Amino acid sequence: MHGNETHAGSPYAPHTDEDRAAMLEAVDAETVEELFDIPGAVRFDDEFGIDARTERETRRLVRSILGRNDDLTELLGRGHYGYYVPSLVDHLADRSEFLTSYTQYQPEVSQGFLQALFEYQSLLVELTGLEIANCSMYDAATALGEAATLADRVRDATGYRVLVPEADLLREERRSTLENYVAGTDLEVESYPTADGNVDLAALEDAVDEEVVMIYAENPTVRGTIEEHLAAIGDLADANDALFTLGSDPVALSLLERPADVGADVVVGDASVLGLPTSYGMGLGLFATREDYLRQVPGRLVGASEDATDRRAFTLTLQTREQHIRRERATSNICTNQAWVALRTAIHAAALGPTGMVELANRGVRRAETLAERVDDIVGVKAPVHDRHHLREFVARVDQPARAIADDLERRGFAVHVVGEHEIQLCVAGVPDERLDAFAEALEGVVR
Amino acid sequence: MHGNETHAGSPYAPHTDEDRAAMLEAVDAETVEELFDIPGAVRFDDEFGIDARTERETRRLVRSILGRNDDLTELLGRGHYGYYVPSLVDHLADRSEFLTSYTQYQPEVSQGFLQALFEYQSLLVELTGLEIANCSMYDAATALGEAATLADRVRDATGYRVLVPEADLLREERRSTLENYVAGTDLEVESYPTADGNVDLAALEDAVDEEVVMIYAENPTVRGTIEEHLAAIGDLADANDALFTLGSDPVALSLLERPADVGADVVVGDASVLGLPTSYGMGLGLFATREDYLRQVPGRLVGASEDATDRRAFTLTLQTREQHIRRERATSNICTNQAWVALRTAIHAAALGPTGMVELANRGVRRAETLAERVDDIVGVKAPVHDRHHLREFVARVDQPARAIADDLERRGFAVHVVGEHEIQLCVAGVPDERLDAFAEALEGVVR
Amino acid sequence: QYEPLLSEKDLTRVDIGDGGDGIAPDDAESVDSPLPDDLTRDSLELPELSEPELARHYTRLSQMIYGIDSGPYPLGSCTMKYNPKFTEDVAALPPASVHPDRSERSVQGTLEVMYRLQDYLGRIGGMDAVTLQPPAGAAGEFVGIRVAAAYHEHNGEGHRDEVIIPESAHGTNFASAALGGYDVVSLPSDEDGRVDLEALESALSENTAALMLTNPNTLGLFERDIDEIAEMVHDVGGLLYYDGANLNALLGRARPGDMGFDVMHYNVHKTFATPHGGGGPGAGPVGVVDELAPFLPAPRVREGDQRTKSGEPTYELFEPEHTIGKVHGFHGNWLVLVKAFAYIARLGDEGLADASAKAVLNANYLASRLEYDVPYEPFHHEFVASAGDQDAADVAKRMLDYGVHPPTTKWPEIVPEALMTEPTEVESKDTLDRLAAAFNAVAAEDSETLANAPERTTARRIDQTSAARNPRLSWQALEEDES
Amino acid sequence: QYEPLLSEKDLTRVDIGDGGDGIAPDDAESVDSPLPDDLTRDSLELPELSEPELARHYTRLSQMIYGIDSGPYPLGSCTMKYNPKFTEDVAALPPASVHPDRSERSVQGTLEVMYRLQDYLGRIGGMDAVTLQPPAGAAGEFVGIRVAAAYHEHNGEGHRDEVIIPESAHGTNFASAALGGYDVVSLPSDEDGRVDLEALESALSENTAALMLTNPNTLGLFERDIDEIAEMVHDVGGLLYYDGANLNALLGRARPGDMGFDVMHYNVHKTFATPHGGGGPGAGPVGVVDELAPFLPAPRVREGDQRTKSGEPTYELFEPEHTIGKVHGFHGNWLVLVKAFAYIARLGDEGLADASAKAVLNANYLASRLEYDVPYEPFHHEFVASAGDQDAADVAKRMLDYGVHPPTTKWPEIVPEALMTEPTEVESKDTLDRLAAAFNAVAAEDSETLANAPERTTARRIDQTSAARNPRLSWQALEEDES
Structure with missing residues (x-):
């Protein structure tokens, strides 16, 4: 008999008493504790003090706690x-093959997820007009941080200045996250002025010099205004050999000026505006950039290839950029990303058309x-x-x-x-x- | 473009304007209406007066209406x-292959569902001790009705009396449904007395004669008491060549006297006590009986067989009992049954062990x-x-x-x-x- | 590919009580019970597996099933439509699940959904009163038959003992009439595939209780003489029953009530897109004209006299005056009804009418692409092709190899080697082209290939004879058979 | 088997505005916008498909994926456990989804879950303070590095610029330290597979900011000298960082805090059974000792002074005194945190301890069944076998043909042709036997068979070189490449 509701132990470990006995015999041990090679000095002999509950009790506990949230x-x-996220998104993304699989390190048994991520990348390519999109970062703030380190890596000239809008047009959280991402570099984050809910273009022009490696702007702005100076910002960045990083999202990108058309080099943002409910801020970092920077892109990329029978197949590619191979010389430390959220975003976008x-x-x-x-x-x-x-x-x-x-x-x-x-x-x-x-x-x- | 949220028409019909035009051309019609061969006299030119809604609005509508139910x-x-139904049941039974498939008339592409139903039948065989269980009836009341018509078909002698407990030990709804099921036969439903929440055995003995074709009792009774005279009822039925039909459910059957041991010929009841929430009375008709009555059983049966490569395979079997083949000589009129509920019950039972x-x-x-x-x-x-x-x-x-x-x-x-x-x-x-x-x-x- | 039975993964015997000797056997768990031994069974032997093991078992089983989300499913008369995902969500709402013995006052939401659905169905079918209680289409037929019987009985015409049914009707019609105690009078089709009026004339008599008809019929043909048929049946005092299996052809174009039908059932999993669940649950609400309403099953739902404080209507259950009583222990398959309600509320007038339009267009388009002959027309939402020299059942098996689900086969018998095909409105032109290609590929194949099909499915052709001759209907029987 | 790309099913171009000439082209939809043309894009070209078509597309894609519900998934260091279904239900509760800018007063439920989870994690890791913000394990590492940096800086020791990491550590350790601006000092293992104390001694200096360690290490071995290691690191003023990837080995047996670690991250999808989702989302909460708490990211959750009317505690967000600021735009992967909370609340002390016990038993049992050599022991929850003369990557591909998922391969490099295997506690003896049989079958096969594997999967061996040499990362690129 295994550990079900009425028995102590993990309800998800299927060992019968008989099995356990046979397994212990096979490994030549009397008890499981023998298998732990932990010196007495660091052994933990106390309790956590966490009560076990039945599934039903646990559900009631969480429901009851979350019930304290006001319904606003x-x-x-x-x-x-x-x-609103269509029901279709939940039902398809919740299929356990999507939900319970690992990163696609064995592409031969992961074609379905790889294709979905490839389609997600393609969606972002169309939305941004840029050639490359990775298959997810954590959220808009961390994607902005990654954009800055990309700028640091790819920029021809030296330089250290990262220009971002002043506080009224940039969430403090994004700026703070960006500061953490560049803390290990020589980059410095500086504000440029804004005017009436848009970039103050004249002031920005004054602020830019050769030491600038990246200019960041958002469209729409955090105050909901549509930014009217994108092309000018793009030109300014270009003229100073700085990257123009634009913050946006898939809904805005469906209608507003296409980033590629205004000279954006990188597009970041929260793609989970499609696919996820508000979720207390859980997100999906959108990251797209120019083909030129392909080998410097952070995060995972899914590419098309062929299998041994020459049929089209998909696989994670250019993994030599990544931490599990390149270690401290990787383009980012990201490993686990937001793949399943990207799937949800792709389904939601497909449902809208x-x-x-x-x-x-x-x-x-x-x-x-x-x-x-x-x-x-x-x-x-x-x-x-x-x-x-x-x-x-x-x-x-x-x-x-x-x-x-x-x-x-x-x-x-x-x-x-x-x-x-x-x-x-x-x-x-x-x-x-x-x-x-x-x-x-x-x-x-x-x-x- | 197809009919999405913003367009009139079914959101689940994927026709683009282009497609429709091409299809009309292929069938040589100018408009779809031409394809309807309906005389003007019976044409419906009015409206139903039912508003269309978006998916979100529909969900809100139903949520709002059902919100009128008190939380008791x-x-x-x-x-x-x-x-309590474990979450596992929902997640597995909601897999769309289970939920959206039809009756297994093509067993070669339905092995998974057939095996699940075969396992459900086996569960009932173990619970009842009887050799045969079908793979579902609608609910306890209709299963009781089917038991009476079975008794009518299989009983050696003639006879017309169906004995059931008086009102305090039998839900009125079950009796009424039974009356409808036997309305087309010569059977008559009669009550026998009860005593202190059990069958009044002496009174039942007095009531039984050779004209009785079936005696029905429940364990536990509808008043929650455990019936103490089952074996005696079984003997009484046997002595009079009547069928003993016992009403119960999978939870009760796990613990109480095994029907086969007390002489039950048929077991009916609501199997969805496992697998379904209360659902305003939606059920799952449990139906098990003796091997002797195999060819007279109502409903679908899943059997084991072999495929062309001699591997074990499952299929619906003994279909010549059923309406789609035998028509008015079928053992029942049932066609669509409660297969998916049976799946849920089987999963719940398996989760309990x-x-x-x-x-x-x-x-x-x-x-x-x-x-x-x-x-x-x-x-x-x-x-x-x-x-x-x-x-x-x-x-x-x-x-x-x-x-x-x-x-x-x-x-x-x-x-x-x-x-x-x-x-x-x-x-x-x-x-x-x-x-x-x-x-x-x-x-x-x-x-x- | 093969998935063992649960019983092959584990069988654990639990002994209940101490069996009298106080010693539990070695190979079994022993569980005490507060009940005396003579009221309990001795043991229970079933699989005892963990949640991860069960998740894998049922996930694997699901992967061995073709569902509507796998591809086209053109089963004629079964109307296998796409099941909108959101309807599952509304049925899963916690207040959707209440006990059926709750006071009416405390389940106003449930009653309101029922009331509104009764109303929707009445409008769609042109019927005056609706019961939601029948748990499936065949149960609906049986209710119709019982209502007809009660009506005749009430009118002192209990002698009427015949129900007339066209030969090509669904098998349930015959069985439901028989279950209701009627003699079935079978009606041949005319050469156009419709009701033969002369044959009907001679079948009708003062003993006629009802004529059961589906329209369009199982060939997909509209019974153009329905006005005359209704008059003939009514003239002899009979009732006209509408089998709602093919209603998806007519939404917004014609209503049974307007055609002279007195009583009908609706198949919500056919017309209103509730999932079929591998065999059920369905729901078979029954609509009737005013005259028959007093005979409907109890209870039904109506608006109450009172209003709530905020002015909303209240709802109550009531028993029709001459009710036939109950045909289900409670209120039928309630969760299915919620899904049907949500579907209708989502589509509205235009969506429902559009569904029928595209169902008919799809059937006509698909037929136009096929090499197989379609002898009867003009059909609507479905058509019956003939496999000609081929065995229709073999054609079906072979179609499985092309990754599509085959049509209903060998029925109705009026078409030799029938392939009864209903694509429904949910298939795109691309899918229909792919489906047609599968039909046509099979049409070109020889009989040996067909007889050996399927080759690419989880199981190869299954031996039906062996299954029936040596029935093994449980793992217990299988074990016995194999030992 | 093959599923076309969405773009191969349809591509519809929508023109936005009138493009200046007032005429929409024939082959595109045209949609007006209230915005002036110079603020909008010209067109958008994407697939326009119906819900039934999408349901089939993604259902089909899902069927081409091996998940934990498909079978064993023994990826070493990845801890692929069964994901309890009910945790999905609690994360789907409507009040679980609120906007992150809500007032604290109005999200007391959310804050309470966070508070309780902080508390649970602190108890489990032996840590004094916890932040839930890092959205993944690597993000947790980065937070640990940033906290260490801020701590040293605060103490006037900003000169410390080295982080020491064992050669066999997870790649993220190196990358996270580098992202934090540190030089990485790589530490060789001793011959037993553990930290070489002499090498550590010579690596440590006044420039040491931290030593990052996972324990048990990636060979599954417990660092028995952890006490001494901690003392050495602390003696030079460094901090000890615990990589929580292998915590599933130790639950209830040992705690990082008790071993002298100052800062650690938890991988909730490894230890606390949240689903990995094909790559993420995860969550990487970070725990620290009191001394480091003031440096944690903002905000954290604490109990407020007030109580509710019914006497319940209230919760509030606060900014740690010397916080490093934010590492995520909001509060991290909240829905993942809810699932982890539910898992811990379900298992409790005994369940968590039992999980580790069985994880270790399973690893030992599986290893005992293998023909492959396992050079280092005594291991705990995972072991690293050597494929010997075989190519470990080929072994993995061939295992796919036996219907199981292979282990992590070719890492850590200390074992030649490494097969890094972690079955976790969720596998039964039967499954482990089946998994061992797959390993052993492959062990007996020749190199050609292995090189040609897999043969029975959806796709055969995929050409990685071609994918990297000619990157086609979107359907647009694919179309261009093919044209």
Whole structure:
């Protein structure tokens, strides 16, 4: 009999008493403990103090704890979006062959996953217009960090400056992660000014010199505005032999200017805007770049090849860039990545198709505009703050303290960002129309 | 482009405009409507008035409607039980190959499902001790109906009487369904008396004569008592050339007297006590019988055979009993059955193993006894009413009107059966210990 | 490829109680019971395996099954459609699972879904009242038969003891009528493949309880004379029963109620895309005209008089006045009904009509690509090709080798070596072309190749005779047979 | 067997806006946008397929993958365990998915899970403080390196620029140290396969920032001198880093914190059974001793001062005093953390200890069944056999033909033609016997058979050279290459 609900031990270890006895005999041991070669001085003879539970009790425990989360309608975005994920994505990605397989080190029995990742890479190639996309990084912030180390490796001239937008147009978390990634290099991260929710192009021009190795900008910006100076930034980077790294995501990329067309050398961002629910910030690092940098790309790449019968087959390739072969000279330390999330993103994108993807982005423009107009009508609210085009979200100025308004809204069931003493930010992605209506009413009630 | 979210039409019909045009050309039609050969007089030119919705809206609609159900702790049983179903069951049975396949009329591409059903049949053979089990009927009530028509077919002598327990030991729904099943035959359903929650053996003896074709009894009874006269009933049936049909379920059968040992000729019941949540009464008709009646069994049977390479293989067999071949001379009209539920039951039983199954039944004895003792201590409550052994549930006498007590309990979050003016029935199956404690407290509060 | 039986992986015997001697045998677990020995069995012997072992067993088994997600599944009359994934999610919602003995007050959500589904189905079929209780199509037929019997009985016409059924009808029609105690009068087709009106005339009599009909019929042909047929049946006092198996052909184009049918069943796994689950569960709701509503099974759901505090309607169960009673222990296959409700709510008028349009287009397109002859037309959602000199069953086996599922074969018998084919609306032109290529490849092959098929499947051709002659229906029987 | 690319099934170009001329080309859809043309791309060209087509595509792809539910997966150091199904259910609970910018007040459930998991991991590793933020093991290593750097810097010892790593360590150790800006000092093994103390002595210096070690090491051997090693490292002012990849060997038997390690990462997909997902996501929480806690990434979770009305504790985020900042945009791979929490809560002390016991028993038993030589022992949860004259990579390919997954090969290099094998606790004796039979069958085969393997897999041996020499990394590149 094995360890089932009623017996102590791991419920997932299938040993019968009989089996265990036979196995111990085979290895010439009386007890399993004999097999542990641990000196007494470092033996652990205490307990963790963690109670075992049945499956059902464990599910109830987690349900009960998570039940403490408030059920709010989230008008939250700022780089992380809660689009509806079709049921198809869950059902297909949850097939255990996808979920429970390892990295495709034996491609002959992993063709299905390799093909799915190859298709994911192809999706990013189309979205960015760049020739190469890897099959995932952790998230947007770490992908940005990897972009900087790539810039450090590939740039012809010397240099040390990495230019990023100042705080109002760059999440602090991304900057902080970037700082950690470049801490072991000579790179230094510096801010450049912004103006009315876009890059301050003139100021950026003044800031750029030959010591710049990378310029980073986002489209749309974290404040929801669409960046209007991309091509100019691309030219500026080009003129100074710096890499232009653009932050975006698959929904935005479906509609907005194609990165390759504005001179982007690297595109990073969170691809899991498609495929994952909000998941408290779990993401999928998008990473695409020019073919020139192929051998310096971080992360895994799936390539097409042929098998012994000359049929097309897929495999991880260019692994000599990776840590398990190149060790301290690898292009990155990444090993486990976000492959399964990439699968989900690929399925979600395929379920939308190009029409659905463009339409989803278009709706993000239209619905944000509609909501902005609606809340702008409320006395004590002005929206949008920036006189620009917006995707999905926008900043609104409120006469009363923003923090108090947000707290009031939360009591009424809505979560919004506070982005300034008198600024809140509102995102429509994934929020049904009727909830937006309810929100506008709630806001009206709050500022009254 | 096909019909996705934003377009009218079925989202599951993949035709592009181009495809449709090419297909129409191939069939030499200008429009699809031309292909419908429907006289104008019966053409439907109106609308159903059913709105289309996106997938997300549909999910929200159903969630919102079902949200109107109260969240109660159910101390409900009486032939239908809410045991915890391990997560494994959902994940495996939901694999689309199981869920989306048809009846195994092409066994060469259905071996997996056939083997699972063969294993399900084997489970029932072990549980009942009878040689034959089919691979499902709809539920306990219809299986009882099928047992009566089997008795009608196989009994040597003539006869017309089908004896069933009187109302306190037989759910009205089962009797009514049985009446419908025998409505087209000469059989008549008659009650025999009960005594203190068991068959009144003496009265049954008086009632039996040569005109009886079947005697039906249940173990445990619908009042939770364990039937103590099974062997005597079996002898009585045997002596009168009547079939003894026993109603039970896989959990009870794991522990209680084996039907074959008490002379049962047929075992029916709801096998989905393992494998399905309560599901508003959805079931799985268990049907097992003696080898003698093999060619008269209703429903589908999976058998072992060999393929052209002499390897073991499984197939539906003895199909000449079935409606699609034998038509009006078939042993039953059943076609679509509950195969997928049988799969779930088989997985659940396998996850428990024999130890777990016996233990689950034993806990049903112990926990019912504990709860009965606990509520018996409450002034104004006597439990159990019957001085017998119980499985899972028992009847309690309450001094106050039972209906009022049940209503009060419902307001406090508990659902119980009302089975008499001053009788409630309480079932422990699937109710966590702490909820039973809370229930006892609530009952104490209610009767105070 | 081969997966051992669970019993071949392990069989553990658990002894219950002490068997009287207080000593548990060596090779068995022993478990005490609080019950006295004379109320318990002696032992239980079943596989005792771990979750990882079971996960692998059933994963492996699943991989030996062809499902709708594997490829086209053109089984005529079975309407194997794609099952939208989201319907599984709604059926898995925790409040979808409540005990059937709950008070009506506490299951308003469940009752509302039932009420709305009754309403949807009524609109779609043109019926006045609907019961959701029958757990499958055949159960629906039986309810229809029982309702007809109760109706005639109520009207003092209990003498009517015949049900007329076309020869080409589904086998369940015959069996359901017989189970209801009726004599079956079989009706031949005319040369066009439809009901022979003269034969019908002579079959009808004062003993006629009902005529059971499917429309389009099993050849996919619409019974163009349905008006006249209805009049003839009604003229002799009979009822007209609609077998809903082929309803996917007509959504939004014609309704049984408008054609003169008095009672019908719906096959939700055919028309409304609920999964077939390798044999079931299905659901076979029954719709009737007003006159028959009092005879429907109990309970049904209706709106109550009261409203909730927030003004929402309330729902209650009720017993139709002359109900035939119950045909299922509770409310039928509820989880299946939830999925059907979600499907209909998703598609709406336009989606349902579009499904039928494309189902008919697909059938016509596929037929146009085939080398096999299709003798009867104009068909709708399905057609019956003839394998001609080939054995239709062999054709089916050979098609498996081309990675597609074959059609229903050898039925209806009016077409020699019938290949009854229904692609449904979910197949794309590309898939239909691939399916046609498989048909045509087989059409060109010789009889020996066909007789040896399939060659590329998990199991090769399975010996049906041996299975039936020497029935081994459990691992216990198999072990006995092999020892 | 072959499944076309999505792009081979369809490619549809959608033109955005009117492209200036107001006319949409014939072969493309045209979609207007509310944005001006100069802010939008011209077109988007991707597959446009229906849900049924996609369901089949991905179902088919899944069937071309070997997963843990397919059979044994004895990848040394990768700890491929069975992933309990219920952990998927808890991660799918709706309240598990909230936006990371929510107020702390409104996500008390999320914070409580994080708090409890921090606590569990601390107990299991013997560590005082834990961060859950690193999204994978390698990210955890990097955090450890950054924390060590910040600690030394804080103590005015920023000159320490070397990290010592045994030659046989995981490749990520080297890469993470390098990413942190450290010079790597590689440490040879002694003849027993453990850390060579003399070599360590000479490697250590005032420039030593840390020694990274996994214990048991990649040969499965416990570093018996760990006490002395710790003392040596600490004596020169260095820190001791524990690579948690092999923690599954020690649960309940020994804790890194008790062995003198100052900082460690946990691989939750290895030790705590979260699914590996074909490459990720994982999670690499980092535990440290009190002294290093102020340097951990921000934010962490702690209990707040207030209690709820019902007396429950509240939780809040806080920034450690000298935090290194962020290593992920938000809180790491949260859904993975939920699964790990559920796994630990399910097993408890006894279950975790039992898992390690059986992992070690399984490794020892499997090794005892093999014809291949296992040069180093006594090993724990994994062992490294030598393929001897055979090419270990060929051995792996050939094992695929026997329906099992091969071990990790050619690493660590200290064993010639290494077969690094870790069966984990989830395999039964039967499965281990079957796995051993596969090993032994291959051991008896000739080199030509091995070189031609695999023969029975979806794809035959794949040409790696061609893939790398002519990289085709997208369907666009493939199309270009083929045209």
